[in-house]
Amino acid sequence: MPTYTAPVQDSLFILNDVLNIERYNNLPGFADATPDMLEAILGEAGKMSAEVLQPLNEVGDKEGCVWTEGDGFDNTVKTPTGFKEAYDLYSESGWGALPFPEEYGGQGLPATLNAVVQEYVSSANMAFGMYPGLTAGAAAALVEHASEEQKQAYVPKMLSGEWxxxxxxxxxxxxxxxxxxxxxxxxxxxxxxxxxxxxxxxxxxxxxxxxxxxxxxxxxxxxxxxxxxxxxxxxxxxxxxxxxxxxxxxxxxxxxxxxxxxxxxxxxxxxxxxxxxxxxxxxxxxKGLAAMFVMMNEARLGVAVQGLAQSEVAYQNAADWARDRVQGRALTGAKYPDQKADPIIVHPDIRRVLLTIRSFNEAARALVLWTALKGDLSHRSDDEDEKQNADDIMGLLTPVLKGVLTDKGFDNTVMAQQVFGGTGYTKDQGVEQFVRDARIAMIYEGANGIQALDLVGRKLPSKGGRAVQAYFKEVGKLCSEHKDDEAMKPYVEPLSKALGDLQAATMWLVQNGMANPNNAGAASTDYMHLFGLVAMGHMWVLMAKTAQDKLSAGANGSTDYMNNKLLTGRFFAERMMPETRLLLKRIETGADTMMEMDAAAF
Incomplete structure (x- = not known):
């Protein structure tokens, strides 16, 4: 049976050390998000997810929901065993109210913190997490667009979980x-x-x-x-x-x-x-579409988290299996000569799979929280320039997060399944459920092809390209600051090259997309993934610099964690970042060949 442990240490490292959210304690809600408070909240969220929600994941998959026809409009749906009790506990504990304004019954905490909690919930039980997740999206749309009377009538009871x-x-x-x-x-x-x-x-x-x-x-x-x-x-x-x-x-x-x-x-x-x-x-x-986009954007970020979440739980179970499963000998000679075979963790290809997933997970987690913080700043900052920049960047990255994290999240569950061999194809270990559950995230809340089109067709040219230019400037400045730091070169040089590829791809779209819109459409998915690699490489530079600084300061008991962080980041830089050149070459082929074949020939 699968297991799950919430990555609380990694979340706290990002929040406290990489993002240093304490520096925003002058903004509404942030003053309460002290390191001690964060540790307490995330510890409880992790405990609830692992002990209450995760054991129900398999139950929900096997039982499903049951529809019963009633009289008139009273058709009913029974949720799986244990879901109602878990929902009551979730609601009574106040998790649904975390990031909402206090005047409507919320706790007023940063949405960045809520993104962490939603990752844990989705890793433990993605199907369950959708019930409060949809409620939060609906409540957010009402807070943003409803009349005060409507807000008072509906939002407090939605946040309490009563509705x-x-x-x-x-x-x-x-x-x-x-x-x-x-x-x-x-x-x-x-x-x-x-x-x-x-x-x-x-x-x-x-x-x-x-x-x-x-x-x-x-x-x-x-x-x-x-x-x-x-x-x-x-x-x-x-x-x-x-x-x-x-x-x-x-x-x-x-x-x-x-x-x-x-x-x-x-x-x-x-x-x-x-x-x-x-x-x-x-x-x-x-004006309903504009109002609904508040909910859709909330949902798209939530779905991006689902992609990360399924990748994380699949990784954890695959890593456990790889340490325990005994099969074959290490290529360099037996590592456990007293046994008939070595654990499969000794094999380079198993490590390739595990590090591919892990290096994505850690970068994706940082990217989700970095972007969620931009969302908080866009609503809570008292600096108009900061608010504008944050809103621009969040809008730009929303389709990247949704598309890339769910595409790769699904790919990673399949790779994790492969680690299990034939056992992974059966229901015995439960990893096949992660594959099935992760698949929907690529489709709903705007299929990923639509996210890619949104990125190249709407987000790039929006406001004269203001958002993408600001993002390029921010990443370029980071690379420039550390280009002479020898210890940072393994992380900075690949990011600099990838940024150059992304800028070249952007220029190609500017020159060729307007002349022939099919060029933009043909390039869109590759461009989205190129952008995603740069964004995750950006996160790895931030995390690597933070880890190095922590090690220089003595690491305070986290030496192994910081060293492993640096190793994982090097793997991503060496093995994943070079893909940007391939993606650029694909983009530059244009749409001619793709569009030439007659529709009837397909």
């Missing part, structure tokens, strides 16, 4: 192209709206863990323009609130069925039918 939340976008005929949606909103005499239509693939759309489910639904008000310009956002509760703000009349919406999926079986993925359901406009009419 949960969803996002309803996709319809049977449209996924990414939301302008094609058919769900309609008819005006009621009392100022509310009646929603009619069907939404599919709605995570946590119906379940038995909360007393009300607050659906955020995009729909087109009757008579409004076609396309994305006519989309509005509505809050549509499962139970309409009475005069006292409590769940009252059952709304005219229901879960028509559950999807049968490859993975995340413990999460209820629902077909939602709206049959004149009472709903209330959030924000302005026809």
């Amino acid at each position: 949960s939340g969803t996002m309803n976008l996709t319809e049977p005929h449209c996924g990414t192209d939301l302008g094609m949606l058919r769900t309609k909103a008819a005006r009621n005499d009392d100022g509310s709206f009646a929603i009619t239509g069907q939404k599919i693939w709605i995570s946590a759309g119906e379940h038995d863990m909360s007393s009300n489910i607050i659906h955020l639904v995009i729909a087109r008000i009757e008579g409004e323009p076609e396309g994305t310009k006519g989309i509005s956002l509505f809050v549509c509760p499962k139970y309409i609130l009475d005069e006292d703000g409590n769940p009252g009349e059952r709304n005219k919406l229901s879960c028509g069925s559950l999807e049968h999926k490859m993975g995340i079986n413990g999460n209820a993925t629902c077909v939602m039918n709206y049959e004149g359901a009472k709903a209330f406009l959030v924000g302005e009419e026809n």
Whole structure:
């Protein structure tokens, strides 16, 4: 059976030493994020994830959710054994309220800290983590765009876990192209709206863990323009609130069925039918897509964390197996001559696999937290230039994080499975579940091809390229600062070369993408991954410099950790960073060959 231990030491190293978040203790919420407080919070989050959530991961996969037809709109979904009790514990412990404003029942702590907790939860039980994760995204959209009355009515009980939340976008005929949606909103005499239509693939759309489910639904008000310009956002509760703000009349919406999926079986993925359901406009009419993007961006960062999380738990179990599994002899001679064979950890190819995954995990974790800190600064800083820069960088990196971390996260679960050999293909060790669960992260919240197109088509040219120019300047400055430091050369030189490749690729897109948009489309995924390698190489330079400084200062009992950090970073620099040159060459081939074949020939 799989095991999981939260990487608390690594998270604290990034937060305290690499990011030095104490320097922001003048900003709202950061004063409470002292090193002692961080250690206490992450220790408890790790304990809950390992002891409560991880044992339910296999249970959720085997049992799944059970849909039962009821009277009228009262179709029900039963979650797997133990999920309700775990959800209650999660809620009572306040995990869902961590980064939200105190005036709505939140704890006001940095979202950066919440990103760590979500990694642990997703590693332990990805399907479970989606229930509170979707609620947090819905609450964030309401905090940003709802009226004060709506915020007070819904957000506090969502943060407490008493109520949960969803996002309803996709319809049977449209996924990414939301302008094609058919769900309609008819005006009621009392100022509310009646929603009619069907939404599919709605995570946590119906379940038995909360007393009300607050659906955020995009729909087109009757008579409004076609396309994305006519989309509005509505809050549509499962139970309409009475005069006292409590769940009252059952709304005219229901879960028509559950999807049968490859993975995340413990999460209820629902077909939602709206049959004149009472709903209330959030924000302005026809401005729903902008409001929903708050939730979508929250979700995309959460999905990026899922990619890292599955990679981490798969790595831990593969490393344990490699240390214990006895098979063959080391190429340089028996390492354990008293045994019939050596543990497979002695083989270079096993170490290649493990270090590939580990070096990605540690860089990805740092990149998630570095970006999450930018998000905090964009909301909490009192320096307008800092806020603007942080918002620019976070917007630029969101598609990179979502696309690269989930692509590589899935690849890494497959590599971890390979370490187990034939046993990994069976259900005996549980690693095959990591592969199945990780696969969805590449698809939902905008398939990764869409993330790549968003990066090259929207994020790069946005505001005259302000964000990408600022990022290039920041990475270039870091390389320049350490170029003469002999100890840093193994990390800095590969990053400098990779940055040059990324800048060359960006210039190629500027010169060739506008002339022929297919060139941008053909290059987009390779460009996204090139950008991801530079961003992770950037993190490795920051971590390597921090580790070296800690060692010079005596390391305070963490010498082995710091030395291993430096070794892992060297592996990434030597084995992973050179891929940027290959990606650049692919980008420069353009779209001609790719687009030449007639569609009927495929």
